[in-house]
């Protein structure tokens with residue numbers, strides 16, 4: 496067979512593929528939707544056999560990091576957070592976490608993160624948060640886009656906490672949140688999105704003003720409201736008020 500076949504791929508060797516691809520993603524050289532280099536190029540680059548590369552790619556697919564597409568190659572999974580977010584999503588698929596459980600965790604984690612961000616956020620963190628707030632206002636009327644900016648805002652707070660463990664946990668929770676909400680988010684009504692955008696702006700302002708107590712209070716209030724909005728979406732209430740515009 497072809498030159499350097501090493502028999503059954505060993506676990507350690509396949510992990511090299513996982514580590515290599517993770518490095519590409521972390522350095523921003525590959526992002527959601529991008530195609531991975533062909534199997535033979537990976538094999539040559541890493542000095543591994545093709546079966547070993549395939550085993551590594553299968554592991555990445557199991558983690559949800561890549562998706563093979565027949566005849567087209569292997570692609571980085573699209574969607575907002577990816578790496579480091581899969582363990583919780585996998586558990587969610589197995590055990591079916593409830594919305595209330597998720598919001599409980601979000602309050603425990605994100606209220607604290609908002610306080611840390613108010614103490615530690617640097618200029619680039621504030622700029623990122625301000626951008627997301629602007630995008631939230633611009634996405635009123637487009638609930639799916641709003642959801643993505645909502646998630647990015649919360650991830651940015653995780654980063655602004657300047658604690659990498661908090662940031663990683665936020666990534667995991669953000670993935671869970673996205674999966675739970677994406678199917679119902681389109682039922683959100685503009686009035687609720689406007690109120691949500693307001694709440695994000697207040698969180699941002701408290702962080703910018705370096706006021707941890709206010710940041711925590713605003714985040715807590717936002718998460719309680721978001722939980723109620725999401726419950727309404729799931730019940731299919733197209734707005735309890737008079738916002739009956741058929742839209743589109």
Ligand SMILES: [Zn+2]
Nearest residue numbers: 645649717721
């Ligand atoms: Zn939010």
